[in-house]
Amino acid sequence: TFTFVGTVPGYAGTAKLLLRVKEQVTIYTLTYTAGQNGSIEGGKNQQVEHGQNGSQVTAEPDPNYHFVKWSDGSTINPRTDTNVTADITVEAIFVINKYTVAFVDWNGDLLKKEIVAHGSSATAPADPEKEGYTFDSWDKDFANVTDDLTVTAQYHFSELTTLNEMIDAATARTRPTYTHTDNTLTKQEWDHYWGGFEDALGVAEQTHDSLGEKHPLTAEDETAISGAIHDLQRALEILDGIEDFDDAQIGR
Numbered sequence: 001t002f003t004f005v006g007t008v009p010g011y012a013g014t015a016k017l018l019l020r021v022k023e024q025v026t027i028y029t030l031t032y033t034a035g036q037n038g039s040i041e042g043g044k045n046q047q048v049e050h051g052q053n054g055s056q057v058t059a060e061p062d063p064n065y066h067f068v069k070w071s072d073g074s075t076i077n078p079r080t081d082t083n084v085t086a087d088i089t090v091e092a093i094f095v096i097n098k099y100t101v102a103f104v105d106w107n108g109d110l111l112k113k114e115i116v117a118h119g120s121s122a123t124a125p126a127d128p129e130k131e132g133y134t135f136d137s138w139d140k141d142f143a144n145v146t147d148d149l150t151v152t153a154q155y156h157f158s159e160l161t162t163l164n165e166m167i168d169a170a171t172a173r174t175r176p177t178y179t180h181t182d183n184t185l186t187k188q189e190w191d192h193y194w195g196g197f198e199d200a201l202g203v204a205e206q207t208h209d210s211l212g213e214k215h216p217l218t219a220e221d222e223t224a225i226s227g228a229i230h231d232l233q234r235a236l237e238i239l240d241g242i243e244d245f246d247d248a249q250i251g252r
Helices: 158-171 185-211 219-248
Strands: 002-008 011-019 027-034 038-042 045-049 057-061 065-070 088-096 098-104 110-117 133-138 149-157
Touching: 027 038, 027 057, 038 088, 057 065, 057 088, 133 158, 149 158, 149 219, 158 185, 158 219, 185 219
Parallel strands: 027 088, 098 149
Antiparallel strands: 002 011, 027 045, 038 057, 065 088, 098 110, 133 149
């Protein structure tokens, strides 16, 4: 405040002038923008007096993206700038979500781990191997990854393929017409051995139906499959032997 004292013409007293100088308030601009794949909620453009606080703003990512940081390095979100002493201009940075895809073997052993962006595909490792088994496929689709994923190798017991092929061949087999003649030794023998063949085929079919889609197989399951193959193979060999003998005897 400044005081000036003097006289004024036509006025007998002393004149006094008071001058007050007021400091001009400094105003700062706060500017918040969003980079690609996101937006800003709150005051994007703010006017703030020196030493005062701005209002809260939030960086909002688009679906399947996430906020990383502001362009000035701050990772605070929501953000409120306080005690402002300069203009502030920052941009929110967003990146796409990424997920971990783990490929594991039948026993849980890790075969490969890969980081995949949302909506992208993972790349499977080379087909794994398991003794006595044949690799079939992976148990989950990994062409459009939208979350962390564990993909497990699936196998089938190799002898199941053998059993299935034997069942197909055995089912197509027919009993020779000449073996149906009543009151003959040939019919009696064929009734016995054909019955054994049908029993073995029935067990083989039941075994395949019950275990063909089972994962994983137990040691007992594997033994059952091997046993069904052995018994059906034995029954077929007996029929082959009888037919060869009959042919040699010209149908007996």
